[in-house]
Amino acid sequence: MKNLVLIFLEGAYTNLKRILFASDRVTDMELRSMILEGRVKPTEKVAEVPCIGCGGCCNACPTEAIEMVDLDEPVELMEGMTKTKIPVLNSEKCVYCYYCHDFCPLYALFGEAGTIHPNDVGIVELDISQLLEKPVKISEDKIAFISQYLADNTIIRKREDEK
């Protein structure tokens, strides 16, 4: 019984210490003050330069959290291929299923970092014109499956209706 009381007191003291003196704090003070002062910027979700603007992420998103918006100026990626739109991800509608990233052709077809990510896309350095010339190394079946998502913006909703 005496030991139990000691354990309880020790636990209560440790918690009090944590609260009053911020001992065991994992978040560093600089980050803490940045959060409190609203200086933390939202992370980038789309790598706009290497994104090819295909709209696959927008089609694959089950919650319509991604909108394709017009670029001010179209960008020629390679002969016969011009980018006119770029995705914008609305985190408030996102359910973090990662379909957008996983169906991004740069990831799904070429095995490179996807140019969209619901948390933080990070730094994506790709030479798109060179990459698009490369042969893809995946099966015909997988290409057909991925192509559906890139081409048909009702595919997920149709599947949900069929359930």
Ligand code: SF4
């Ligand atoms: S992770 Fe979010 S934005 Fe991406 S497909 Fe899923 S719901 Fe849509």
Ligand code: SF4
């Ligand atoms: S699927 Fe990838 S390349 Fe296509 S628009 Fe979305 S982020 Fe860009």
